Amino acid sequence: MWRIAVLVLALAGATAFGLWWRARNGRLADVTSQPADGPLAALGVDPSAADVTLVQFSSAFCQPCRATRSILADVARMVPGVRHVEVDAESHLDVVRALDIRRTPTTLVVDRTGRIVTRASGQPRKADVIAAIAPHIPDSETALPDGGTPGP
Amino acid sequence: MSPDPPVDPRGPRFAAWVTTAVLAVVILTGSGWLLAAQAVVFALGAFAGLRYAPYPILFRTLVAPRLAPSATREAAAPLRFAQGVGFVFAAAGAIAYLAGIPVLGILATVFALVAAFLNAAFGLCLGCETYLLIRRLTTKGAPA
Secondary structure (H helix, E strand, C coil), rough: HHHHHHHHHHHHHHHHHHHHHHHHCCEEEEEEEEECCHHHHHHHHCCHHHCCCEEEEEEECCCCHHHHHHHHHHHHHHHEEEEEEEHHHHHHHHHHHHHHCCCEEEEEECCCCCEEEEECCCCCCCHHHHHHHHHCCCCCCCCCCCCCCCCC | CCCCCCCCCCCHHHHHHHHHHHHHHHHHCCCCCHHHHHHHHHHHHHHHCCCCHHHHHHHHHHCCCCCCCCCCCEEEHHHHHHHHHHHHHHHHHHHHHHCCCCCHHHHHHHHHHHHHHHHHHCCCHHHHHHHHHHHHHHHCCCCC
């Protein structure tokens, strides 16, 4: 009897965790806009080269990294002024610690001034990514963010 | 160790459901030998390669021919890594059961069951998710 209870409890706990994980996986979370010039420079990423740079952290043992790569590359192709950079997390563990990257894929949305405006851990949805970058593209119809300056 | 070609993602999901069922039976019966057999299955996938792993063979021969072909492919390396994590838990659990420490056996089996079930039902690879965190913690450097 108690064995059945153990099994049911384990499956119920796993289901609850799975539902919670699925609800927040890949969501673009608003972050307090933080400057990340230092870590980004360590990665060899130059944010001033584009209006928005999508920095994707990947690793060898990562199932959703492939799909995330194609989503972000697609966005970069569709939206002018957006660049996609993929970084191997394992060969930049210091940066991973500095930016508190916990899992792969993690995507940072970086504006032209080198600030991280949003981040997503897990595979993001394409529509969410486009919605998140829109305010940072100068010629998009969306209004510029407070204090934002159009790129040169 | 030979690199595996990318696989149909439905294969690993099928394998995860079979694994979940086997581990559920282990919990219900307390059979250390069945858990040892599952450990061997994990070891084949992790160390010999997915083409030698029993559940993917079952999928390719019995299930896949009945499904519409899928163009989607998924990298094999994360799957093998996950099988390795499963092997560690299953082997530890089997040793505990057979050494007469059923509490530890059940504990290890529950961990493996939860991981297999999350993979089967949600496509969440627990071993893969913790991989970067473990690398962060075990590699020297300035603490976060």
